[in-house]
Each structure stands twice: as structure tokens, then as C-alpha cells.
Amino acid sequence: xxxxxxxxxxxxxxxxxxxxxxxxxxxxxxxxxxxxxxxxxxxxxxxxxxxxxxxxxxxxxxxxxxxxxxxxxxxxxxxxxxxxxxxxxxxxxxxxxxxxxxxxxxxxxxxxxxxxxxxxxxxxxxxxxxxxxxxxxxxxxxxxxxxxxxxxxxxxxxxxxxxxxxxxxxxxxxxxxxxxxxxxxxxxxxxxxxxxxxxxxxxxxxxxxxxxxxxxxxxxxxxxxxxxxxxxxxxxxxxxxxxxxxxxxxxxxxxxxxxxxxxxxxxxxxxxxxxxxxxxxxxxxxxxxxxxxxxxxxxxxxxxxxxxxxxxxxxxxxxxxxxxxxxxxxxxxxxxxxxxxxxxxxxxxxxxxxxxxxxxxxxxxxxxxxxxxxxxxxxxxxxxxxx
Amino acid sequence: xxxxxxxxxxxxxxxxxxxxxxxxxxxxxxxxxxxxxxxxxxxxxxxxxxxxxxxxxxxxxxxxxxxxxxxxxxxxxxxxxxxxxxxxxxxxxxxxxxxxxxxxxxxxxxxxxxxxxxxxxxxxxxxxxxxxxxxxxxxxxxxxxxxxxxxxxxxxxxxxxxxxxxxxxxxxxxxxxxxxxxxxxxxxxxxxxxxxxxxxxxxxxxxxxxxxxxxxxxxxxxxxxxxxxxxxxxxxxxxxxxxxxxxxxxxxxxxxxxxxxxxxxxxxxxxxxxxxxxxxxxxxxxxxxxxxxxxxxxxxxxxxxxxxxxxxxxxxxxxxxxxxxxxxxxxxxxxxxxxxxxxxxxxxxxxxxxxxxxxxxxxxxxxxxxxxxxxxxxxxxxxxxxxxxxxxx
Numbered sequence: 001x002x003x004x005x006x007x008x009x010x011x012x013x014x015x016x017x018x019x020x021x022x023x024x025x026x027x028x029x030x031x032x033x034x035x036x037x038x039x040x041x042x043x044x045x046x047x048x049x050x051x052x053x054x055x056x057x058x059x060x061x062x063x064x065x066x067x068x069x070x071x072x073x074x075x076x077x078x079x080x081x082x083x084x085x086x087x088x089x090x091x092x093x094x095x096x097x098x099x100x101x102x103x104x105x106x107x108x109x110x111x112x113x114x115x116x117x118x119x120x121x122x123x124x125x126x127x128x129x130x131x132x133x134x135x136x137x138x139x140x141x142x143x144x145x146x147x148x149x150x151x152x153x154x155x156x157x158x159x160x161x162x163x164x165x166x167x168x169x170x171x172x173x174x175x176x177x178x179x180x181x182x183x184x185x186x187x188x189x190x191x192x193x194x195x196x197x198x199x200x201x202x203x204x205x206x207x208x209x210x211x212x213x214x215x216x217x218x219x220x221x222x223x224x225x226x227x228x229x230x231x232x233x234x235x236x237x238x239x240x241x242x243x244x245x246x247x248x249x250x251x252x253x254x255x256x257x258x259x260x261x262x263x264x265x266x267x268x269x270x271x272x273x274x275x276x277x278x279x280x281x282x283x284x285x286x287x288x289x290x291x292x293x294x295x296x297x298x299x300x301x302x303x304x305x306x307x308x309x310x311x312x313x314x315x316x317x318x319x320x321x322x323x324x325x326x327x328x329x330x331x332x333x334x335x336x337x338x339x340x341x342x343x344x345x346x347x348x349x350x351x352x353x354x355x356x357x358x359x360x361x362x363x364x365x366x367x368x369x370x371x372x373x374x375x376x377x378x379x380x381x382x383x384x385x386x387x
Numbered sequence: 388x389x390x391x392x393x394x395x396x397x398x399x400x401x402x403x404x405x406x407x408x409x410x411x412x413x414x415x416x417x418x419x420x421x422x423x424x425x426x427x428x429x430x431x432x433x434x435x436x437x438x439x440x441x442x443x444x445x446x447x448x449x450x451x452x453x454x455x456x457x458x459x460x461x462x463x464x465x466x467x468x469x470x471x472x473x474x475x476x477x478x479x480x481x482x483x484x485x486x487x488x489x490x491x492x493x494x495x496x497x498x499x500x501x502x503x504x505x506x507x508x509x510x511x512x513x514x515x516x517x518x519x520x521x522x523x524x525x526x527x528x529x530x531x532x533x534x535x536x537x538x539x540x541x542x543x544x545x546x547x548x549x550x551x552x553x554x555x556x557x558x559x560x561x562x563x564x565x566x567x568x569x570x571x572x573x574x575x576x577x578x579x580x581x582x583x584x585x586x587x588x589x590x591x592x593x594x595x596x597x598x599x600x601x602x603x604x605x606x607x608x609x610x611x612x613x614x615x616x617x618x619x620x621x622x623x624x625x626x627x628x629x630x631x632x633x634x635x636x637x638x639x640x641x642x643x644x645x646x647x648x649x650x651x652x653x654x655x656x657x658x659x660x661x662x663x664x665x666x667x668x669x670x671x672x673x674x675x676x677x678x679x680x681x682x683x684x685x686x687x688x689x690x691x692x693x694x695x696x697x698x699x700x701x702x703x704x705x706x707x708x709x710x711x712x713x714x715x716x717x718x719x720x721x722x723x724x725x726x727x728x729x730x731x732x733x734x735x736x737x738x739x740x741x742x743x744x745x746x747x748x749x750x751x752x753x754x755x756x757x758x759x760x761x762x763x764x765x766x767x768x769x770x771x772x773x774x775x776x777x778x779x780x
Contacts, residue, residue: 001389001459269777269778279779286768289772292706296703303388303689304390304681307388323678330679372671376667376670379671384650384674386651386664387647
């Protein structure tokens with residue numbers, strides 16, 4: 001049992017904390033997909049939502065290939081190491097798509113692709129030259145990665161893809177979209193380049209000020225080398241990638257929860273009513289302690305989820321990640337809800353940061369399996385059965 | 388970062404588990420299976436089994452009879468005991484007054500009291516709360532007046548003295564100075580329950596067990612040598628004692644056991660022609676509670692890992708009592724729910740209802756105490772608000 005960070009992990013976490021000083025919440029505000037221009041009522045919208053120059057900087061810090069093996073251009077560190085970065089970046093809502101591109105889409109390449117394909121897609125991303133998106137979800141399919149109606153038909157030596165994917169995170173900006181589609185052998189994963197003929201990407205704004213894409217494919221032709229790994233074998237790989245992303249969301253969510261906890265506690269210390277700091281009122285103190293309890297448990301479960309997220313034992317991985325994501329759903333939600341309540345009126349203004357964290361937490365809860373999904377999955381594992 | 392126990396620790400766990408299995412008398416095992424209520428003599432029988440093995444006081448220093456285990460071994464031992472359903476030993480001697488005497492007592496007191504706490508020859512109870520001093524404990528009014536002849540004369544009433552009717556000794560907080568700030572006039576006094584003027588009267592709990600007493604002191608004469616630490620220095624020691632209660636307070640093992648039992652019952656109960664355990668909404672309900680318990684388990688590991696490194700209990704320990712006690716209650720609420728009307732039996736003669744049905748309602752009631760004892764959860768929240776969050780009083 002050891003919960004101490006080693007010297008390298010401390011250094012990594014410190015470097016991410018240092019980075020956030022150059023990317024405060026005010027930077028995220030400028031990059032949001034939907035906001036009012038300062039002082040006016042005119043809607044402004046940053047088209048990409050993140051900056052390639054900063055992406056490059058993250059590559060130089062080693063973050064974009066951190067948990068990939070060295071032979072595909074990574075640093076060969078653990079996923080838990082990357083989670084320390086995600087936690088820190090969550091604290092100031094840094095919008096660069098590490099979770100969407102490096103963890104989710106990169107994770108799918110790592111789990112599904114051949115070594116050759118891993119090098120082809122992960123190396124340039126680790127260098128900060130490209131980003132990826134995973135288009136796995138379909139309308140009305142909720143979190144079921146096997147529910148795929150998009151098709152891929154073999155035509156000679158190539159594949160022709162048709163169908164529609166929704167909520168492809170970073171799909172609006174990615175150089176390559178990884179698309180799951182059904183072949184005769186089952187669900188398979190294909191790499192589709194941004195400019196492919198018949199591919200239409202519609203940028204969709206999300207509640208947290210970020211963007212995803214609706215992906216429409218109409219006879220999009222890709223080569224045999226663009227089928228990742230084995231035909232029909234994509235579902236376990238996508239599920240593994242979704243678990244990496246779910247665990248990563250828990251690390252980011254813990255960063256958010258700890259930030260809003262202390263933001264709220266500080267507010268209770270300075271805000272006066274009835275001539276005293278409102279933090280002296282027991283009803284408010286107890287509500288803050290409940291935020292603290294949930295935040296502590298988020299820390300524990302995020303560690304559990306991130307340590308086990310790349311476990312070879314699939315059931316152990318699913319169990320740990322579902323515990324973590326269910327705690328994020330229940331506890332993370334409670335923390336951000338209380339944060340707004342304890343701020344009072346100012347807490348529901350766009351001007352105050354607490355609402356931005358609330359939105360990001362809500363998005364994290366809805367992505368990669370919500371509470372209902374993870375409880376049901378947890379209960380479906382062999383470990384749930386009474387001995 | 389390592390979330391596993393070492394091979395040595397796993398081997399230790401196996402040793403402990405096998406010992407418990409082999410050493411537990413069969414009539415205790417039968418009750419443990421259904422989490423029955425143990426009578427005092429059964430609890431003391433188990434105390435003596437552990438005493439003979441040298442394991443009865445895992446957290447005591449070796450020179451006073453502890454086994455010399457580290458924090459991880461103590462944790463594993465405690466977890467295995469909880470999982471076995473063994474009687475929970477009375478904490479008043481082993482976990483409360485014993486460690487306090489070890490830390491603050493003089494040599495004569497150590498020699499007089501510690502060996503008999505270990506052997507179980509003398510049983511203890513706690514005289515802290517009074518009718519008008521509960522959460523505001525420093526307001527106690529029981530007085531101990533120096534009679535000028537080397538003795539204190541004690542008068543007052545203590546309450547919620549758990550198992551006072553069985554105790555040989557009581558450790559009390561008593562007021563020895565009326566004229567100073569209330570915390571500064573309190574002493575820690577050991578009183579023989581056979582002292583004339585001391586009377587413990589049991590009352591029933593809502594779980595229908597005679598778990599607590601009112602204890603009266605009427606001109607009870609107690610030698611001054613029974614004061615532990617300095618006269619008027621009792622409050623600081625009583626607070627220091629809370630540090631000893633930190634280990635395993637999340638009751639994760641107890642709740643783990645309770646949830647497994649809930650599932651076993653649900654597997655044998657039918658709903659719409661199918662086992663209740665296969666009902667999706669019921670599964671989700673169990674899963675929701677189990678996930679909370681798993682989160683607490685990791686929290687407990689973090690507290691344990693800190694203790695292994697010799698760190699003082701930090702923020703990670705402070706929440707164990709609050710969340711652990713809530714989960715314990717929720718486990719038994721779920722047990723009641725899964726059993727439906729089969730949970731309703733109440734202290735029937737043996738054989739009228741099944742052994743499991745005999746105890747679930749009593750435990751369900753008695754466990755309401757978990758969020759109250761050891762400092763109510765509201766007091767715990769006050770402490771965290773002040774000490775960790777730094778909110779103003």
C-alpha cells in the first residue's frame with residue numbers, strides 16, 4: 001500500500017501546475033465556443049476552442065505521448081502519471097484536448113492498432129503536430145459501443161464507409177477521425193483523414209464551452225491499411241479506450257472538485273451577512289464538509305480508476321473504473337451543486353468561474369458512461385455475485 | 388503508487404484468517420454467521436481466545452503486551468475480524484483507558500491496571516456523557532471533591548455508560564475545580580464499580596439490548612492515586628485519546644459482510660418469478676451502496692498507508708467515521724428492504740423465526756447509534772469545518 005508520489009511524479013505534477021499559471025481560467029474564457037463579448041451582448045465564438053501552439057508546448061513537456069510505449073513515440077510512463085497532468089489542467093479548465101485526443105482516440109489506436117498503425121498515428125500526435133478524434137457513438141445508442149449502424153463495405157482492396165456518428169470529441173479539429181463501422185465480421189475501426197471525399201464534419205458546441213463533431217460519412221473510401229487491427233475486433237478496444245477516458249475524466253473531475261471546494265470555502269470566509277462571515281453558519285459549514293467528504297472520496301477513487309485503467313485484467317479494469325466514474329457522478333455532482341448553492345446569486349452568473357466548473361463537471365459526468373451505466377456494469381461483473 | 392498488499396502481508400492475512408476460523412468456538416461461529424447479538428460472556432470468551440494468542444491488544448506497545456504489529460498488520464487483523472463476524476471486543480479497556488494509561492499513567496497504575504485489561508479479568512466502562520453534557524462534554528457536572536485525607540468524594544450522574552452493568556471499573560471525567568474555565572477543571576478518574584455509592588442501572592436500547600446504563604455516584608469515596616495524569620489535566624488527555632480511535636473506524640469489513648449477506652438473501656428471494664438479485668433496479672440499488680463502500684475502502688487504504696509511514700492522521704482519516712457510519716446504517720436498511728416482511732420479527736423465542744430473521748431488526752435499530760457515538764457526525768462536521776476547512780466559529 002503506497003499512495004505517495006515518487007520524485008518523478010511530483011515533478012510532473014509540479015510542471016503541470018506551473019503550466020496552468022500560463023493558462024488561467026481567463027484563457028479558457030477567450031477560447032470558449034459560446035460567450036458574450038466583454039461588456040456587450042454580442043455572441044462570440046472561438047472556432048477551434050484550443051490553440052495549436054499550446055498543443056505543441058504540451059508535446060514538448062512530454063504529455064501528449066506520456067503513457068504510450070517508447071517504440072511508438074511515447075515516454076512509456078503509466079496512465080496514472082498522465083492522470084496527474086489531467087488533474088492539474090482541470091483546475092483551470094485548460095481546453096487543449098488531451099482527454100479527447102490523447103486518451104480516448106489515442107487509447108483506441110493503442111488498443112486496436114498494429115504497431116505500425118500506432119506509430120503512424122501516435123508519433124505525430126506525441127510531437128504535437130496532429131490531433132485525433134474517436135467517433136464511436138451513434139444517435140440513441142447511449143453508451144453501447146457495439147450498437148453501430150454505420151457500415152463499411154469491402155470494395156476491392158479498400159473500404160467504403162457510410163453512416164452518421166455523434167459527439168465525436170475534438171472531431172471538429174482532428175486531423176484523423178477514427179470511425180467505428182460494421183463489416184461482415186462485426187464492428188471494426190477505421191482511420192478517416194480530415195479531408196476525405198464524402199466526409200462531412202459539423203462542429204457542435206457543448207455546454208462546457210468546448211466542441212465536438214457530428215460526423216456524416218457517405219461512401220467515404222479508405223484503404224486496407226486504414227482498418228485498425230483485426231476486422232470485427234473493435235468493440236473491446238473502444239471499451240478499453242472509453243475506460244481510459246472515464247478514468248481520466250475522474251482525475252480531471254477531482255481537480256475541478258478540489259478547486260471549487262476551496263473556492264467556496266474562501267468565499268464563505270470573506271462574504272459577510274448579518275455582520276459576520278457566512279462561513280460561521282453551521283448549515284453552511286456542514287454543507288462544505290460534505291463537499292470535502294466527496295472530494296476526498298473522489299481523490300481515492302480517481303487514484304483507483306487511473307491505476308487500474310490500463311490493467312490487462314479486463315474485469316478488474318471495469319470494476320475499478322466503474323467505481324471511480326460512479327463516485328464522480330454522485331460525488332462530483334454534489335460538490336459542484338453545493339458550490340453554486342453556497343455562492344448564492346453570484347454563483348449562477350457567467351461572470352463567476354464556479355459555473356464554468358459546474359458545466360465541465362456535468363459534461364464529464366455525461367461522457368464515457370454515466371452513473372446508471374457504470375452501476376449497471378459494476379453489477380454485471382463476476383465480482384458482484386455473492387460467493 | 389501501489390494499491391496492493393505485499394506477499395508478506397497477504398501471508399499474514401492468511402494466518403489471521405485461519406486462526407480465526409480454527410479458534411472460534413462453534414456456538415460463536417453460529418451466531419457470527421447471522422450477525423447475532425453476542426452476550427457479554429460470549430464476547431469475553433472470544434476476548435480470552437485472542438488473549439491466549441497474544442493478539443487481544445494489537446495497537447498496544449510490545450512491552451505492555453501488544454503483538455508488535457505495524458499499522459498494516461493491525462489493519463489486516465481488524466478487517467479479518469470484522470469479516471468473520473466475531474464478537475466486537477469491548478473497546479473501553481483495550482482501546483480507551485488502556486492506551487490512555489500507557490500514555491499518561493504512572494508505573495504503579497500501569498502495573499495495576501494493564502495486565503487485567505489484557506486478560507479480560509477486569510472489564511471497563513466509560514463515564515464521560517451526562518444528562519446535560521453530551522456533545523458539549525466539557526460541561527460535565529459530576530464533582531470530585533478533595534476530602535483532605537487523600538481521597539476524592541464523587542457525586543453526580545453519568546449516562547450512556549455502555550455495559551456499565553458488567554463493568555468492574557469505570558473511567559470518568561469529573562470536575563475537580565469549579566472556579567476556572569470549564570475545560571481547565573476536569574480530571575480523569577478511575578473508579579471501582581464496587582465502591583459504595585456507585586450504582587449502574589441498565590436501560591434498553593431501541594435495539595432492545597441492555598447496552599447502556601445510567602450510573603450514579605452518591606458520596607463515592609475514591610483514592611487520589613486513581614487520578615491519571617495531573618489533577619485538572621483530564622480534558623487534554625481525553626482529547627488525545629481520540630487519536631487512538633482512528634484505526635479502522637470506517638467499519639469497511641463490517642459493511643462488506645453486511646452487503647454480501649444482502650446479496651445472498653436477494654438471490655433466494657423471488658420477485659415476479661425471478662430472483663430479486665436479478666432485478667435490474669434492485670441490483671443498481673445494491674451497486675450504488677457497494678460503490679460507496681469501495682470508495683471508502685480506498686480511503687481507508689490511504690489512511691493506512693499514511694499511518695505506515697508514521698504520519699499523524701490527516702484529512703483522509705477525518706471522513707472515515709462520517710461516511711463509514713452512514714454506510715453501516717444503509718447496509719442494514721437494505722437488509723430490511725430485501726427481507727421485506729421477513730425482517731419484522733422481534734426477540735421471539737428460539738426457533739420461532741430463522742436465526743437470521745431473529746437479529747436483523749435489532750441490528751437495524753441498534754446501528755442508528757453509529758452516527759451518534761464516538762462524537763456525533765454533526766460534531767465531526769464541526770471539527771472538520773474548523774480544523775481542516777478553517778471556517779470561522
